[in-house]
Amino acid sequence: MPGMEMMDMAAMQACMDACSACEQACTVCSTQLMDCAPACMNCADMCGTMMRSMMRMQGMTPAVMMSMLDACIAMCQYCMEECMAHAEHSDVCRMCAQACRACMDACTTMRDSMMKMAS
Template sequence: MDAMMMDAMSADMMSMEGMSTDMSAMMAAAQACMDACAACEQACTVCSTQMMDCAPSCMNCADMCNTMMRALMRMQGMTPASMMAMLDACIAMCQTCMDMCMMHADSSPVCKMCADSCQACMDACMAMREALAAG
C-alpha cells in the first residue's frame, strides 16, 4: 500500500471518534509487518533448511495483516465485534510469527527485524482494540 493510499485512509478515518490515531498507527504497523514478513519468508526459504519452518509463519502473518487491513478499510458492515475478532486474529498470528522468528533472531538479522515488526504490529493492534473497547 502506498503512502497516498495510507493518507487517504487516515483522512477517511478521522471521523471515527477517538480512534483515528490508533487506526493510522495500526495500519502503518501492519504494512511494516507485512513487508518484514515477506522479506523474512524469502530469506528463510533461500538461506537454510533449518529455517524453513519460519517461512510459513511469515507468509501466514503477512496474509493476516493484509486481510485485516482490507477489512478495516471497508468499514461498511464492520461491527465492533467483527473488528475485535480481526484484531485478535492479527495479534495471534503476529505472536506466532514473532515466536518462530525469535528462534532464529540470534543468527538472522532478517528474522530479528521480522520479530520486531510483529511486536510493533501486535502493540498497535492492542492499542486499537483498547480504543474500541473504551468507545
C-alpha cells in the first residue's frame, strides 16, 4: 500500500490485538444466551474481518481502511452498549464490554494516525 512506510505500525498492531481480543470475548459472550448474543456475534465477525484485512494490506486503499475502521468502531460501540445491560449480572458480558471499549479505542487511534498521515 502506498504510504505504508509512514504507517504507525505500533498503532496498527495495537488495533489488530484489540480486534482479536474483542473477537474472542464476543464469541464467548454470544454463548451466554443473553439478549446481547446477536450483537456479540456480529461484533466478533466485524473485528475478525478488520484484523484480517489489516494483516493483508495489499490492495487496501486508505479510504477503504478508514471506512472499515469506522464500521468496526460503530459495531463495538453497539455491542458494548448491549453487553453493559447485562454487565451487572454477568462477568462475561462485563469483560466483553471492556474488550469492545478497548477495541474502539485502538481503532480510533489507528484511524486518527491515518488521518494525520493523510494531511
